[in-house]
Amino acid sequence: MVRINEERLKENILALGEIGKVPEGGVTRKAFTQEDIVGREYTASLMEEAGCRVKVDAAGNLIGYLPGKDRTLPSIMIGSHIDTVPQGGLFDGAIGVLGGIECLKVFKEEKYKPDHPIEVVAFSAEEGSALGGTFGSRAMAGQIDPADLTSPQKRIMDANLKVFGLSFEKIKEAKRDPETIKSFLEMHIEQGSILEELKVPIGIVFGIVGIFRYEVTVKGEANHSGSTPMAKRDDALIKASRMVLAVEEFVNEESSSMVGTVGSMQVTPNAINVIPGEVKMTVEFRDINAWDPILVYERLRQFGSELGGVTFKKIVEKEPVRLHPGIQEKISQACDDTEICYHKMASAAGHDAVAMSYLAPTSMIFVPSRRGISHAPEEWTEWEDVFAGTNVLMRTVLAIDKNNE
């Protein structure tokens, strides 16, 4: 059975990890910086070695294109990102891109010419930009419209894209015709600890959680902390605290999969001798089910109206995404063929696969994260898990290539 070259993949991941490596630990290769540019040049050189034609689309997505036997067929696309958060880890994003290139390298050595064209993509600015995360994949899916943006956002994005020789004015040209993509596969670290706890090397992702975020303003009355008796107070922080506990209680009551977090709070006037007059806080819900967060949100609104002085403002309501069952089936078959255990699971973090799922049948392959840590220098995935994931990725690509339904 054909397998990937483990040593080569490891060397490539370590070499990319040297670009932007910081003395304090971890890798800082933020999108559009010099480190990002050097990382992309290195990745492009690997794409060329694997027999790809390299191009950059209007959003700065770096694409390695391997022609198939039949040029009229749509592409099998593999990808993730190579930009990082400040002091990020070695594997987040990188394994999805370099693992994809490794598959093509093996095809070249084995003289295997796929029927379909294969494209390996390093999506631009996945970890964040003036327009939020997953910029490149959303542009490819046609989800970025300059008409919806403020002029400062457009100015920043234009300046950013200039470093790749591009202009934000042409962003719509990044949109791909769904007819040109047969499927999309992303291998990524789990960023949670489910696989590690189960001692299973592969996660097959059936869906990606929705994210619902609100800004909550709680108004009370600021007054002297000494001369105002307890019964005469309208303390905004006490009401806000009840709201925080209600978030925990309602989430636990409504769903076993949902998580709810109050992650930020500003107290006004925030003084030792003044009863708080106003609190602004954020509430975030994430869940694989679309309805439970809405249910909890409605209960919280009701609770807020009983407390009085509580208003809600929507920040973001992103529906959960269900990934393609047919592609999941191919991944599980690839696991069975290579005798690797897998676990079907939801992703609690957003990925390029979310936007891509609107363009083509999509799924993700997860590999374990040690102690569930990511976005930190301590992020780690065992090499054998990276190798297992890449072997499964390669077999899945082969299965999709041979399937002409």
Ligand SMILES: [Zn+2]
């Ligand atoms: Zn990532």
